[in-house]
Amino acid sequence: MRVKSILFILLAAALSGGCLHEELHPVDVYYTADVQGFYWSRMEPRFENKEAGGYAVLKNFLQTRPAPYLLFDGGNWFGSAPEGNLTKGAYVAELTKTIPYTAGSVSDKDLVYGWPSLRNTVRELPYPFIVSNLKLEGKIPWPMHDYQIRTVDGIKIGIFGLIDPQAINKNKGRLLGLTAQDPVQVAKDMASLLREKGVDFIIVLSALGEEQKDGVSDASLAGEVEHLGLILSANKDRENAETDTVNNTFIVYPGSKLDSIGHIRLLFDKNKQVREVKFEDIPLLKEEFGEDEEIASRAAALRADTRKKMNARVADMPQPVATSLTAESPLGDLLAQCLYKWSKLDGAIINSDSIRNALPEGRVTEYD
Incomplete structure (x- = not known):
């Protein structure tokens, strides 16, 4: 398996002498985002035209990973692929029900068919969706959540999500009743709330995308808001995985089109402080992991239906x-x-x- 690895190491001043040999406890995080409708395996040029990607390969890959782990998705489901657009989100509900996602988030691009359409997709899925700064008539729109807390091997992890406010607020006619609040202020409020609830580590599902005219980005968020441990980025539409570190906050973008998956290993000391973070961009190669038969069969049927629609006479x-x-x-x-x-x-x-x-x-x- 070809793996692109990046190692981030955070060494506190107190970490010296015998502390360097302290046993560290891992928490594994897996992340997908910007699927953009590419839900099946296909020949990928960046992997020497080997077949890669899709939810059927993803499910088989996850079965090779030791539990427990956290699995997140950052949304941005449609993109340029007609296979994604013509289902209006139905492929997400049909193909990810049996994939053990911990939680997901959405981007403004998932609202291309309006909130009622997105709500119908989200409510069919068994895992929670988290968007903390999105409001419908002043409240978090059902069935969304403003945060979640999960405990893995004694480490209490808080999760919240952010959506691009400019993209939401400029489309008030199409997104009737929806507004998005300032992500920096919401992030500060959520970080404070989660710390009051005793979390040891905070993960942000961020669909802020590229840096906005007002200067808000994942990097600026990490620079302005304390206690953010990991920002999982989405809504960037880039092919390759990317990583960054700002003020001890690790920022990860997993790349688009679901041909690989981001793996972040968090290593905690006995005081539940992060001492080391490792990142892998793992190709979802069909020849290595195979495909889940049920998901592959359903994906093939969805693609056949798409081709039929695409061949319809206009x-x-x-x-x-x-x-x-x-x-x-x-x-x-x-x-x-x-x-x-x-x-x-x-x-x-x-x-x-x-x-x-x-x-x-x-x-x-x-x-x-």
Whole structure:
């Protein structure tokens, strides 16, 4: 198994002499995020075109891991894959029910079909979802939670989640009643609350994404808020795993598209203080772990249904409609006119880079 390993070591000033030989107690954390609709195994160029990824491989991988462990997901389920978008979240509810997630969170992109659609997905899953700064008419929207506490081998761990407030608050018309509070203030409040409840270590499920115009990011959060042990990042849409350390807070992004899983090993001393953190980016290789038959079968059925929808006839074109990056685009004009008409807007603009192909002559499908 090819494993990219990064070792972070935190040595306190008091750690000297015989303390260096103290036995440390591990807590294993596994993390997925930004699946973006890639729920099946496929040939991956970054793994030499070996088949990798998907929930069926993930489940088999987890069966090779010793318990107990914590398993989290950071949301961002749709992305560019039509297999994710056309199910409107149904694939998450169908494929992850038997995967032992401890908890999950969501990003603003999971609200693309509105809160009622996301709520229907979340309430079908057996594990809790945590978003601490999202409010519906002043309250955490049911069935979300503002925090959770788990105990692993005597270590009491508090978990809370954050969503990007700019993305939520600018879409008040589409996300009626939903608002997102300042993540820094909420993080301070949650850290204080969890410490009052006696937690030894705090994990943040952060869907803040890239640094915002107001400067809020996972790194700035770690710089401004004390007692955050681990920030699990999502909503970044990057292919590879990334790590950082700010003020003794470890920040991990697991990479997108579920072709690997992030593994964080926390090592605690006898006083329940973290002394060492190790990170692995583990490829989910089908040839190494195999696939869970039930999940693989259901994923294949979902993909077949998606292909059927994508092949559905939308229209017949008497001639092709061209596009262009260097001149006025006939297809761009057509799409802008459609947006203007269907959405009842005051105007519409299309970025030509988002138009990948011309429309063909003859039968035009959903995929086209």
